[in-house]
Amino acid sequence: MSSRATKRKKLASAAATLAGDDYHAAFAIWSRERGVEIGNVTAATLPGRGLGLITTATIAKGNRMLFVPARAMFMPDMPLLKKHKLAQASPQAQLAFSAMAASKTPGMQIWQATWPTDEDFERSLPMRWPVQVRDLLPPSIDQPLRRQEEDYRKDWLSLRDSASSGFPFDEQLFRYYWSIVNSRSFHWKPPKGRPGSMVMCPFIDYMNHGPTGTSCDILQRPNGYEVLAERDYESGEEVLATYGAHPNDKLLVHYGFVLSGTIVRNIDDDVRLDQTLLPAFSTEVRKQLRDVGFLGGYALLPASNELCFKTQVAVRAMLLTCNEWEYFMGCGEDLTEDQGKAVASFVRPLLRQFRAQAIEKLDVLQTVKFETGLEYAVSTLRTRWEQIVSAIDAFTGA
Numbered sequence: 119m120s121s122r123a124t125k126r127k128k129l130a131s132a133a134a135t136l137a138g139d140d141y142h143a144a145f146a147i148w149s150r151e152r153g154v155e156i157g158n159v160t161a162a163t164l165p166g167r168g169l170g171l172i173t174t175a176t177i178a179k180g181n182r183m184l185f186v187p188a189r190a191m192f193m194p195d196m197p198l199l200k201k202h203k204l205a206q207a208s209p210q211a212q213l214a215f216s217a218m219a220a221s222k223t224p225g226m227q228i229w230q231a232t233w234p235t236d237e238d239f240e241r242s243l244p245m246r247w248p249v250q251v252r253d254l255l256p257p258s259i260d261q262p263l264r265r266q267e268e269d270y271r272k273d274w275l276s277l278r279d280s281a282s283s284g285f286p287f288d289e290q291l292f293r294y295y296w297s298i299v300n301s302r303s304f305h306w307k308p309p310k311g312r313p314g315s316m317v318m319c320p321f322i323d324y325m326n327h328g329p330t331g332t333s334c335d336i337l338q339r340p341n342g343y344e345v346l347a348e349r350d351y352e353s354g355e356e357v358l359a360t361y362g363a364h365p366n367d368k369l370l371v372h373y374g375f376v377l378s379g380t381i382v383r384n385i386d387d388d389v390r391l392d393q394t395l396l397p398a399f400s401t402e403v404r405k406q407l408r409d410v411g412f413l414g415g416y417a418l419l420p421a422s423n424e425l426c427f428k429t430q431v432a433v434r435a436m437l438l439t440c441n442e443w444e445y446f447m448g449c450g451e452d453l454t455e456d457q458g459k460a461v462a463s464f465v466r467p468l469l470r471q472f473r474a475q476a477i478e479k480l481d482v483l484q485t486v487k488f489e490t491g492l493e494y495a496v497s498t499l500r501t502r503w504e505q506i507v508s509a510i511d512a513f514t515g516a
C-alpha cells in the first residue's frame with residue numbers, strides 16, 4: 119500500500135465510528151427495498167465531517183460500490199408544484215418544497231433521520247452566521263455569499279407568494295430543506311431527451327467531498343447513478359466524491375467547511391485577489407481588461423505557487439505596451455523577455471498588504487471572546503486566514 123493510502127486508511131479506521139445506529143440500518147434496508155445496490159460500503163461517523171461512507175472490505179479498482187436507480191431518487195413533485203403555483207420556481211426551491219411536503223411520509227422519515235440537523239447548518243454555514251463573525255470572512259467571500267442569500271430570498275419569496283394555496287409551512291422549515299437540497303442534491307438527466315432536474319440520491323448523499331484526483335467515479339447511466347472504485351481500496355478507507363473542483367471559499371459558502379491538512383489538501387484551492395489587485399490598476403487598464411473579458415477573477419494558486427493566467431494577463435496590461443500585452447494574451451508567452459519576475463514584483467507589495475489584513479483578522483479571532491456556539495465558525499475562519507497567509511508567504515518568499 120502507498121504511504122498515502124496507509125495514511126488514508128489509518129485516518130478512516132482510527133477516527134471512524136461505524137454508524138451502527140438503528141436508523142442507519144433502517145435506511146440501508148429501506149434503500150435496498152427501492153433497488154439501491156450497496157456494495158462493501160457503509161455509513162460511518164468521521165470527526166469533523168459528520169457522516170461519511172467507508173469501505174467494509176477491500177474493493178478492487180473498477181468494482182461497483184453503489185448503484186442508485188432512478189426510481190429510488192427523490193425528485194421534484196411536479197403535480198404538487200403545479201397545484202401550489204410553483205412550476206416556475208427555481209429547481210432548488212422546487213426540490214426543497216417537494217421534500218418538505220413529503221417530510222411526514224414514512225420513507226422520508228427513515229431517510230431524514232440520517233441527515234444533518236438545522237443546528238448543524240446554523241453552526242457551519244456562513245449565511246447563518248451572525249454579523250460578528252461574518253465581518254471576519256475574507257473579502258473574496260462577500261460576493262458568493264450575497265449571491266447565495268439573494269437566491270435563497272427569491273426562493274423563499276416565490277414560496278411565500280404561493281402561501282394562499284393553503285400549504286402550512288414556515289420559513290425556518292423551508293430554509294432547512296433548502297439547505298439540505300443545497301448540500302445533498304445531484305443533477306439527473308433522464309434519457310430520451312426528457313428534461314433534467316435536481317434530485318436527491320439515497321446513500322450517495324453520505325459521501326463527503328474530496329479534491330480533484332481523490333474521488334470515486336460517479337457515472338450517470340440511463341437508469342440511475344453508478345459509483346465505481348477509481349482505485350483499489352483497503353477495508354476501512356473513506357470513499358470521497360468530488361463535488362466539483364472547488365476552492366475553499368466556495369466550499370465554505372456552499373457546504374460550510376474548508377479542506378485543510380495534508381491528507382485531503384485542497385489542490386483546487388485558490389486565494390482570490392480581486393480586492394487586492396483591482397484598486398492598483400489604472401482606470402484605463404481596467405477598461406481595457408473589461409473589453410477583453412479579463413476584469414476580475416484573479417487568484418493565487420497555492421498548489422502550484424503561481425498566479426493564475428487571468429492575473430498574469432491583467433498585471434501585464436499595467437506593465438507592457440499594447441502589442442506585447444496582446445501577444446501574451448493570445449499565446450501565454452511573452453513577445454521578447456519573460457516578464458514573470460516583473461509581474462511578481464508588481465504583485466508582491468500588494469500581497470503583503472493583504473497579508474497584513476489577514477494578520478489583523480487572525481488577531482481578532484484570537485483575542486475576542488465570541489459567543490458560545492460560534493466555535494466552529496471561529497476555528498474555520500482562523501484556518502482560512504492561515505491558509506491565505508501561508509499561500510502569500512510561499513509566493514513572496516517570506
Ligand SMILES: C[S@@+](CC[C@H](N)C(=O)[O-])C[C@H]1O[C@@H](n2cnc3c(N)ncnc32)[C@H](O)[C@@H]1O
Binds near residue numbers: 167168169302323375
Ligand atoms: C452530501 S453531505 C455528506 C454527508 C455529510 N457529512 C453528513 O453528515 O450527512 C455534504 C456535507 O458534508 C460535509 N462535508 C462534505 N465533505 C466534507 C469534508 N471533506 N470535510 C468536512 N465536511 C465535509 C459538509 O457539511 C457538507 O455540507
